[in-house]
Amino acid sequence: MTTALSTRDKVTQLSDYLERKKSSLIKIAPKGTDVDRIIRVALFETVKNERLVQCSPASVYMALAKACELDLVAGGVLHRASLVPMWDKKSKGYNAELWIEYTGLMDLVKRSGEVAHFKAEVVYENDDFEHSFDLERGEVLRHKKCHENPGDLLLAYAVCFFKDGQRQVEVMRKDQINKIRKSSRSPESGPWAQHTEEMWRKTVIRRICKYLPLTPKTTAVLEHDIQSDFGNVIDIETIDVNEDVNADINENVIDVEPAESKPKSKRRSKVKDLVEKAKANDLPEPEEDFTS
Numbered sequence: 001m002t003t004a005l006s007t008r009d010k011v012t013q014l015s016d017y018l019e020r021k022k023s024s025l026i027k028i029a030p031k032g033t034d035v036d037r038i039i040r041v042a043l044f045e046t047v048k049n050e051r052l053v054q055c056s057p058a059s060v061y062m063a064l065a066k067a068c069e070l071d072l073v074a075g076g077v078l079h080r081a082s083l084v085p086m087w088d089k090k091s092k093g094y095n096a097e098l099w100i101e102y103t104g105l106m107d108l109v110k111r112s113g114e115v116a117h118f119k120a121e122v123v124y125e126n127d128d129f130e131h132s133f134d135l136e137r138g139e140v141l142r143h144k145k146c147h148e149n150p151g152d153l154l155l156a157y158a159v160c161f162f163k164d165g166q167r168q169v170e171v172m173r174k175d176q177i178n179k180i181r182k183s184s185r186s187p188e189s190g191p192w193a194q195h196t197e198e199m200w201r202k203t204v205i206r207r208i209c210k211y212l213p214l215t216p217k218t219t220a221v222l223e224h225d226i227q228s229d230f231g232n233v234i235d236i237e238t239i240d241v242n243e244d245v246n247a248d249i250n251e252n253v254i255d256v257e258p259a260e261s262k263p264k265s266k267r268r269s270k271v272k273d274l275v276e277k278a279k280a281n282d283l284p285e286p287e288e289d290f291t292s
């Protein structure tokens with residue numbers, strides 16, 4: 001008779017597994033990557049999410065291997081990426097995957113060295129929004145948010161301000177975004193269902209990135225993000241809706257494998273404390289290393 005493992009036992013099991021795999025993660029990560037912190041924050045995020053606790057340790061390891069490769073922390077205060085439990089029909093269980101947050105994409109775009117400011121927003125139907133082109137003023141974009149009764153999501157836009165004074169604007173309508181959403185592996189579950197506004201922002205960021213200077217790392221992260229959402233579909237052009245191509249803008253108006261493990265008594269005590277704090281909803285971001 002098999003006894004079901006408790007949350008504490010599962011987290012301990014995951015902690016032991018990642019400790020054995022840490023040397024492999026270090027080999028994958030670029031020089032200077034804090035692999036210990038990536039593992040520590042992953043354990044912290046796992047304790048807070050029951051479905052992540054149910055994910056296989058191997059899938060968590062694979063997600064963290066990608067995080068190490070891209071030098072991203074899945075979770076934490078900045079929250080540039082996340083571990084997301086995705087249902088696997090074949091195994092009939094959850095597998096952890098690394099998803100890039102829209103804030104992570106924005107942060108990477110800013111690191112190109114040519115971008116002064118980057119903004120991505122959604123527009124609701126009761127917002128005051130204008131996007132037009134004037135022969136004298138150029139492209140005009142104004143957005144005043146309605147906070148009391150915004151209504152339904154209407155569109156999303158992204159604006160990139162370059163250091164040389166130029167600007168790039170991208171606007172996507174609801175029907176364009178929904179067409180892309182339908183191509184997703186999980187259009188009615190996961191991030192698209194639970195974090196719809198963030199996914200709208202990320203979709204328009206993906207579109208505008210086609211016109212921006214990107215570092216190799218940003219390109220790699222963007223490709224991973226698209227593959228996570230659409231499976232083997234890597235080329236966003238095959239699922240995108242290229243009805244509007246925005247030229248460079250100069251005058252916008254913008255308002256806006258197992259090895260001997262170490263003694264586990266100390267680690268188990270730390271994991272126990274972590275789980276108990278999670279159940280009490282009293283979890284600061286961890287500073288202590290739970291993997292050693």
